[in-house]
Amino acid sequence: MKFRLIADQRETFPIRIMCDVMGVSPAGYYAWRGRPESPRKAANRVLLTKIRRSTRTTIVLGVLGLLGLSSLCRGVEADVQPRPSLGAASRQIPLPVPRPDMKSPTPSDMSAVPKLVPSPSVLSEDDTSNHCLADLKIAGAQFSPTPSDRLDGRCPVISPIDIISLETPSGRITFPGKPTFNCVFALQLAKWLSNVAAPLVKILAGNDLVTLETGPGYVCRMRNGDTFQDAKLSEHATGNAVDITSLGLANKRQIGIAAVADESNPDRRLLTALRLTACGYFTTVLGPGANAAHATHYHLDLGVHGKSSNYRICE
Incomplete structure (x- = not known):
């Protein structure tokens, strides 16, 4: 557990200082990091990836709903589903999206545009x-x-x-x-x-x-x-x-x-x-x-x- 704490905080504090504080040797820490991943750890990593993917999906769906773009939610759900790996020969290059019509929008078109959320730099107190x-x-x-x-x-x-x-x-x-x-x-x-x-x-x-x-x-x-x-x-x-x-x-x-x-x-x-x-x-x-x-x-x-x-x- 000491080595895990050092690994989690290595971007914040020098590893040598943390090893000294925790009463372990740097050599022992690096040896721990070099050990092969256990089956349990690998399973936990896969589970964590799935949890993070699910969390990101929930956030995106919530934002789309708030913006009145619920019709896009099905596309988001489909986009985050795991895709089967394809061989190089079977990969297809997606067709480019057609350019939109550049005519000037009418007032009725503008009423359907969701209001933009202000950036953090202009948020009120x-x-x-x-x-x-x-x-x-x-x-x-x-x-x-x-x-x-x-x-x-x-x-x-x-x-x-x-x-x-x-x-x-x-x-x-x-x-x-x-x-x-x-x-x-x-x-x-x-x-x-x-x-x-x-x-x-x-x-x-x-x-x-x-x-x-x-x-x-x-x-x-x-x-x-x-x-x-x-x-x-x-x-x-x-x-x-x-x-x-x-x-x-x-x-x-x-x-x-x-x-x-x-x-x-x-x-x-x-x-x-x-x-x-x-x-x-x-x-x-x-x-x-x-x-x-x-x-x-x-x-x-x-x-x-x-x-x-x-x-x-x-x-």
């Missing part, structure tokens, strides 16, 4: 928010809109939500504090937890991650507790940050983030791995050792440093 909320549901998150009385007019938040739980391939993770985030940040947090954090906990701690203890997420304040006149807004002020204080496992054991500073603590390896991987998903990662303000928790945010989001602060 409401459209963008709805897309994000839909993606968050697909990611397995359970959440609710943040009550307006919990928001401060000095610190507006785009699509504020209170996250309740997250369904991951490794099991459900609940958020006892129901922290408040903007939708984009909540989606990125969900991806990190599902793709990396939950599998790491299962492998290195031997138990499923079932709870994530955090701060409130959204707090209308300036950085480092400064006054509004003297400093910049904190990322917490826009729901763009989380403070993780501890991890709750299925066996009721709690792992405090502060333990990463103790070199003799057996959980240090797991907490270090979480810290390193978070740097691939967030632009700011601060924790014990960075400064006194972050001695007991991991602070993760998506703040932009400089003129782009390429620069990262990982301490």
Whole structure:
């Protein structure tokens, strides 16, 4: 399972670093990758291909239906059916499609043309928010809109939500504090937890991650507790940050983030791995050792440093 996690994340993190974090050798990883495919794995791969084909078909049919082009659905269904392989001699070159009549359309012709969906570059803020909320549901998150009385007019938040739980391939993770985030940040947090954090906990701690203890997420304040006149807004002020204080496992054991500073603590390896991987998903990662303000928790945010989001602060 360790090698599988490394293979899944090899486009995000260097293989040598992941091998070191997971306690395996690069040679062992490459030997695992070079093994012949087992019959079960081959069967799973075929099944996954069929599932993906079916999903794509459903999406296409749904879009055609929304555009009022249901008459084309039969053609789509026929197009995605597996075709028998043909020998080179029996293959036929399809005839070109006749060019349409180029006469000017009449008003009655134009009324039948479906309305075009605007491109993402011209979507309104409401459209963008709805897309994000839909993606968050697909990611397995359970959440609710943040009550307006919990928001401060000095610190507006785009699509504020209170996250309740997250369904991951490794099991459900609940958020006892129901922290408040903007939708984009909540989606990125969900991806990190599902793709990396939950599998790491299962492998290195031997138990499923079932709870994530955090701060409130959204707090209308300036950085480092400064006054509004003297400093910049904190990322917490826009729901763009989380403070993780501890991890709750299925066996009721709690792992405090502060333990990463103790070199003799057996959980240090797991907490270090979480810290390193978070740097691939967030632009700011601060924790014990960075400064006194972050001695007991991991602070993760998506703040932009400089003129782009390429620069990262990982301490």
